[in-house]
Amino acid sequence: MSAEAFRKYLTLEKQYASHTVRAYLTDLEEFSEFACAGAGDMKLEELPYPIIRNWIIHLMESGLGNRSVNRKIASLKAYYKFQLREGRIEASPLAGHKPLKTPRRVEVPFSESEMRGLLEDWDPEGGYEAMRDKMVVELLYTTGMRRAELIGLKLSDLDLAEGVLRVTGKRDKERILPLLPGVGRELEAYIRLRETEFPEAEEPYLFLSPRGNKMYENLVYRIINKYLSKVSAKSKKSPHILRHTFATHLLNQGADMNSVKELLGHTSLASTQVYTHNSIAELKRIHGTSHPRNKKK
Missing domain, CATH: 1.10.150.130 (Tyrosine recombinase, N-terminal domain)
Incomplete structure (x- = not known):
C-alpha cells in the first residue's frame, strides 16, 4: 500500500x-x-x-x-x-458495491425569531472575546460561509469600503460575498478591538484565539453551541446548522435558488436543494392561508 x-x-x-x-x-x-x-x-x-x-x-x-x-x-x-x-489494477473491487441505506437526515434550522433574539441581545461590554464570538455567529448566519472558510478569513480578505469579503472554499475556489451594512460596521469595531487586544499580533487571520493564535475548529463549535443554547433547545447546534439556517431563511423570503447556490459556493443546484424542505413547508403554509379556494365561505 x-x-x-x-x-x-x-x-x-x-x-x-x-x-x-x-x-x-x-x-x-x-x-x-x-x-x-x-x-x-x-x-x-x-x-x-x-x-x-x-x-x-x-x-x-x-x-x-x-x-x-x-x-x-x-x-x-x-x-x-x-x-x-495509476494502472496498478484493472478494475475496482468496489465497482458493483451499493451503499448501505440510510435514513434521510433532516436538519432543523433555527427560526428567524431565535436568531433575532440571539443577535440583538448581546453584551456590548463583554470585551474582545464576546465581540469576536458575536462576529463569528453574525458572519456564519449572514453569509452562509463554511466553518473552514470562516477560520481561514484574513484581514486582507475584507473590503469594508465596498461591503464585501473574499472566502476560499473547497478546492481553493474563491468567491466574493456581500456584507450587510450593519455587519460591516460591526466588523470595523471588532477590528479596532482586535488591534487593541493584540497590538503585536503577527497572525493575518481575522479571528484569533485568546492567546492570539489562529482560531481552531473546536473553538468555533464551542462558540456556536454556547450562544445558540441560550435561545434554543434544539439538540443540533453547529456551524453547519447556521449555514443551513442562512439558506432556508433566504429561500423563505423568496430568494432565487441559483443566487443561494452562488452564495453557498455549491457547484450544482442539487447540493442547494437539500435546504429547500423547510422553505417548501413555509410555502405550503402561505399557500394554505392565502389561496382563495381555502377561504371559508
Whole structure:
C-alpha cells in the first residue's frame, strides 16, 4: 500500500481538506489491518470484494451505523480509484458495491425569531472575546460561509469600503460575498478591538484565539453551541446548522435558488436543494392561508 502516494493524490490533486485526508488514510489503515488478519500477505490491490464485505459486516457488528460505514467505504473507493488511474489494477473491487441505506437526515434550522433574539441581545461590554464570538455567529448566519472558510478569513480578505469579503472554499475556489451594512460596521469595531487586544499580533487571520493564535475548529463549535443554547433547545447546534439556517431563511423570503447556490459556493443546484424542505413547508403554509379556494365561505 502506497499511503504516501495516496496522500499526495488526495491533497494535491483532489485538494481535499486536511481533516478529510486524515480520515481517508485512517480508514485505509484500519481496513489494511483487518485484511492482513484474514488474507495474509495479499496486497490491498489484489483483495476481492468478499474481503471488503466481511469488513463491512465487522464494522456493523461493532456498532457502527450505516452512514459511518458508508463513509469508510468511500475512503476505499477513492483508494481503488487512485490505483486504477495509476494502472496498478484493472478494475475496482468496489465497482458493483451499493451503499448501505440510510435514513434521510433532516436538519432543523433555527427560526428567524431565535436568531433575532440571539443577535440583538448581546453584551456590548463583554470585551474582545464576546465581540469576536458575536462576529463569528453574525458572519456564519449572514453569509452562509463554511466553518473552514470562516477560520481561514484574513484581514486582507475584507473590503469594508465596498461591503464585501473574499472566502476560499473547497478546492481553493474563491468567491466574493456581500456584507450587510450593519455587519460591516460591526466588523470595523471588532477590528479596532482586535488591534487593541493584540497590538503585536503577527497572525493575518481575522479571528484569533485568546492567546492570539489562529482560531481552531473546536473553538468555533464551542462558540456556536454556547450562544445558540441560550435561545434554543434544539439538540443540533453547529456551524453547519447556521449555514443551513442562512439558506432556508433566504429561500423563505423568496430568494432565487441559483443566487443561494452562488452564495453557498455549491457547484450544482442539487447540493442547494437539500435546504429547500423547510422553505417548501413555509410555502405550503402561505399557500394554505392565502389561496382563495381555502377561504371559508
